[in-house]
Amino acid sequence: MGLILALSATSSGPGLSAQEVKISDPTSVLLIVNRDSNELAFMDLESRKLVGSVFLGNNVNPHMAMMTHDARYVVTGGSSSNKAYVVELATLKLVKEIPVDLAPEHMSISPDSRYYYQGNPSGDSISVIDMVSLTEIRRIQGFAEPLNVTFLPDGSKAYVANYGAHWVGVIDVTRHELLKKIHIGAAGAISRLDPDRYLGEIKGVSSASISNDGRYLYSADGDLGIVAVIDTREDRVVKTIPVGPDPWRAFMSHDGRYAVTLNNGDETVSVIDTAKNEVVATFEGGPDMVGANFAAGKVFVISSTSGFVYAYDLGSLRPAGRIKIGTNVQIETATTDIAERHLYLGNSTNHTIEIIDAETHDVESVGDVGLYPWGTHIMDSKDNYCH
């Protein structure tokens, strides 16, 4: 990369004129990632009207987007353009395009908003972007289809889930170097039974989901059908918990009591009690489950291709009904508002955002938000994730 000379974009912030400011309160908007119209759109949470959008360029296909914790910027990776994009949140101006590695998808922002770690699954690398100079200051190699990145609350380490392998990478955030690989299970024995399945296309670790105290990570492995519990002080696996086949990440309940896995192999949902680190309930789910959100004492599981969202009561650990979003629709991922009353779900078939009332299960559809809404984000929501 050579010497990094960053002629960083000048942010304006509070000195802006009223005309320039499009979003004065970052917590008041829903950020929508429109994959096929190559834009980020912003919807006012109260009026449910679009307040602005940022076109990123042709054939960008943004995948996931996040607001930085200091609310200066929104960042996203263009999975077809191999670039990261930085948008000034107040003015919705695209201030920087940063070339990264192949097919950037998921990302995370360090707690101090200083670093933006962009995962490049096709490049098997993580791009470290300095949010002051707005440049890629390091490209950490040696991963295998890195998907989600999780920072410790103190920002000292970041954990990278490798979907093309069965380990979680530990990054020293001071030096931006891969410190350790935490192997969460052995694929050797299982791959001998069915090499086509287990060696043809590896379904490894999609995320390292953090406990409320930052002490443990819960990492589901698709091929192994387990959740590994990782102690972040020692960076080692302290327990593996069998769940259903082909689990897609562990989603943490907001009170930290449960970790929920979506087992696409047998269309079930496992609920792990994090105090005991045991499965305490298994529910029937739906096909192609891609996300889980927590609100009103329930977990809502999104079944992408069925058009249904399944609800389960976490108090009684019983099913609480299913919500029909539509027929012949594909639904994507959702975020939950801060009050934990509503879910905002992308409907990529109808180009709508479906607002689900977590208490009543009523659904309100907001149309024309852009093409193929793939993901949503609310600042500091506890359910900001992507698929």
Added chain:
Amino acid sequence: MTGLWGASALRALSLLLVAGLAVNTAHAQGVRERTRTPGAGETAVSESQAIELTLTVIEASRRPLQTWVRAAGALDESGRVLRGPVSVREAALLRVGQRVRVFSPESKSRMTQARVTGVTTRGSQAQVEVTLPDRPSYDALRYVMEIIVERGSFLAVSNEAIIEEGDRQTVYLQQEQGRYLPREIHTGLKGELYTEVVGGLAEGDRVVTFGSFFIDAEHKLKMPEQVAPDHARLDH
């Protein structure tokens, strides 16, 4: 066929020669970089060192400064309102409506957004009141409140660019690729990421951020005679 092959081979050979020349030139430039004497007071950093250090340079420019006031608060009986002491100096920065990030000390990976709903000052004591949208989903006796105060737009550089030594503050300016010169600056407000510069820098000056500490050490090591007390005199 042979002629065609011959032409292709010639073309390939030419390409190789050109590539070889380019490599030699690049190498020679690297040698010249290393052997050229730095200007007076300058510190030279090779490209490989710069990569190793993640040496990063930004332009000094106007940037929004934020101060994050941190306080501890306890929930009242409603379960939605937090109150906690702040210093009078901090209280002066607080306004109703400011954004607050609330978390329990054990649970920093789960933030709750809240707002400042009151600030009271009595003599040398002050208190801030913060209201959450709902009861927190986790129980704690005390919560940390990070109150985000927007201070305005200022000529600023990032905090790590500034080397503090006693009362003096120095930054390193890039003169050209690989050459750096110290400059004493005067600072104003210090924010979470940026510090206001009130003297010693102009907009557009290229300032080293990551790696400034190394350049400072290199500067002091290699030019001790120039690192006399007035080595980085303010020239504004």
